[in-house]
Amino acid sequence: MTARILIVGGGIAGLSAAWGLAKRGFRVELFEQGPLPNPASSSHDEHRIIRHAYGEMQGYAHLIVQAFAVWEQLWQALGRRHYLETGSLNLLRCETPWYEGTRESLAALGIGFHDVPLDRVAAMRPMLNLDGVQRAVETDGAGMLFPVRIVTDLVVLLGRLGVRLHAGAKVTAVDPVRGTVTVGGRVHEGDAVVVAAGAWADRLVPSLKGIGVPSRQAVLYLAPPPDLAEAWATAPVMIDMSQDGDVYCLPPRDGMRLKIGDHVFSRRGNPDEDRIATEADLARLWTAARACYRDLDRYAVLEPKACFYTVTKDERFIVRPLDAKGWLISACSGHGFKFGALMGEGVAAAIAGERDPAGVEAWAAGLE
Numbered sequence: 585m586t587a588r589i590l591i592v593g594g595g596i597a598g599l600s601a602a603w604g605l606a607k608r609g610f611r612v613e614l615f616e617q618g619p620l621p622n623p624a625s626s627s628h629d630e631h632r633i634i635r636h637a638y639g640e641m642q643g644y645a646h647l648i649v650q651a652f653a654v655w656e657q658l659w660q661a662l663g664r665r666h667y668l669e670t671g672s673l674n675l676l677r678c679e680t681p682w683y684e685g686t687r688e689s690l691a692a693l694g695i696g697f698h699d700v701p702l703d704r705v706a707a708m709r710p711m712l713n714l715d716g717v718q719r720a721v722e723t724d725g726a727g728m729l730f731p732v733r734i735v736t737d738l739v740v741l742l743g744r745l746g747v748r749l750h751a752g753a754k755v756t757a758v759d760p761v762r763g764t765v766t767v768g769g770r771v772h773e774g775d776a777v778v779v780a781a782g783a784w785a786d787r788l789v790p791s792l793k794g795i796g797v798p799s800r801q802a803v804l805y806l807a808p809p810p811d812l813a814e815a816w817a818t819a820p821v822m823i824d825m826s827q828d829g830d831v832y833c834l835p836p837r838d839g840m841r842l843k844i845g846d847h848v849f850s851r852r853g854n855p856d857e858d859r860i861a862t863e864a865d866l867a868r869l870w871t872a873a874r875a876c877y878r879d880l881d882r883y884a885v886l887e888p889k890a891c892f893y894t895v896t897k898d899e900r901f902i903v904r905p906l907d908a909k910g911w912l913i914s915a916c917s918g919h920g921f922k923f924g925a926l927m928g929e930g931v932a933a934a935i936a937g938e939r940d941p942a943g944v945e946a947w948a949a950g951l952e
């Protein structure tokens with residue numbers, strides 16, 4: 585009898601694990617507490633950055649090569665691509681080990697990394713406030729993934745592959761020793777259970793409590809004024825690094841809106857809360873964004889949005905076996921979408937016996 589695998593969570597990690605397992609012939613059932621896909625999940629947004637530039641976390645620069653390969657397999661399976669290569673522009677307002685770490689890892693990978701004169705940046709990107717910028721660096725091997733399109737297509741693909749999809753099915757307990765999940769008082773038995781529950785994961789996996797902490801994050805969706813529209817329409821993904829933390833920006837391209845967010849973790853909040861950013865959520869982001877972009881008051885605010893992910897102390901993912909029949913995938917950090925498909929595939933390969941389960945944790949943490 586073919587093994588039956590139960591998956592908790594319909595974000596990029598759970599959907600990708602389901603895809604990896606269904607491809608290998610497993611019987612797969614996926615339980616999602618909301619709709620599929622779920623707008624409250626971390627994986628449901630217009631765009632996410634993917635890049636090789638990982639500073640001192642060089643393991644992730646190398647792992648992203650594997651991630652790109654899995655995305656490529658997904659585009660093949662879907663018959664379309666949900667990725668736009670834009671390159672990245674990185675503005676450094678302080679000394680940071682990011683520069684040397686990235687230069688080294690991109691050189692090893694043969695990926696372009698160039699210092700750009702600031703007067704050239706000023707001419708090409710009039711929306712930027714370059715006061716205090718010490719260095720500008722462009723890199724290749726970077727761009728935008730389109731998550732809503734990806735997770736929607738994945739849900740449809742899984743249905744075609746025979747995965748049993750349970751929307752509105754909140755899992756209240758997981759038993760990784762017996763391989764069971766409880767939904768609405770009913771116990772479902774599997775040969776293995778994969779918990780990919782994003783910012784909610786510590787409710788089902790007690791060992792994650794205090795280690796993977798839910799963090800409410802704010803982003804701003806904006807419309808640039810007409811005189812800057814042309815400059816924005818050709819912009820790459822941009823990251824602005826200062827002592828106060830990184831501000832990132834995804835340009836309005838391929839039908840998506842302009843989005844600005846920061847990489848400073850709130851480490852507070854409850855993922856059941858709404859997804860509308862309040863003035864308090866946004867105060868820090870507005871200050872940081874105004875330091876990076878000129879004339880932000882001339883932009884229309886389209887949506888102040890809140891989102892949740894789980895952060896660990898060192899920003900490394902936690903993907904590991906739980907007892908005899910369980911797996912945890914917690915790629916839910918500020919950089920987990922780009923790796924989500926790879927993490928799901930890695931766990932599927934381990935369950936299928938194609939890779940050593942004992943090695944998965946270090947691999948996923950970028951420490952291999």
Ligand SMILES: Cc1cc2nc3c(=O)[nH]c(=O)nc-3n(C[C@H](O)[C@H](O)[C@H](O)COP(=O)(O)OP(=O)(O)OC[C@H]3O[C@@H](n4cnc5c(N)ncnc54)[C@H](O)[C@@H]3O)c2cc1C
Pocket residue numbers: 592593594595596597598615616617618622624625626627628631632633634753754755756780781782783784785788801802803845891892893913914915916917918919920921922923924
């Ligand atoms: C503002 C913001 C910006 C980001 N930017 C980037 C970026 O530029 N690049 C990048 O790579 N990453 C980025 N990320 C991170 C990335 O989006 C996440 O790491 C990734 O989407 C996490 O996927 P996941 O499947 O682990 O979790 P999720 O997508 O949150 O999915 C978990 C799912 O589990 C379900 N669930 C939870 N509990 C239960 C239960 N008890 N029963 C049933 N279902 C349950 C939830 O409803 C949810 O649908 C960003 C995140 C945010 C919030």
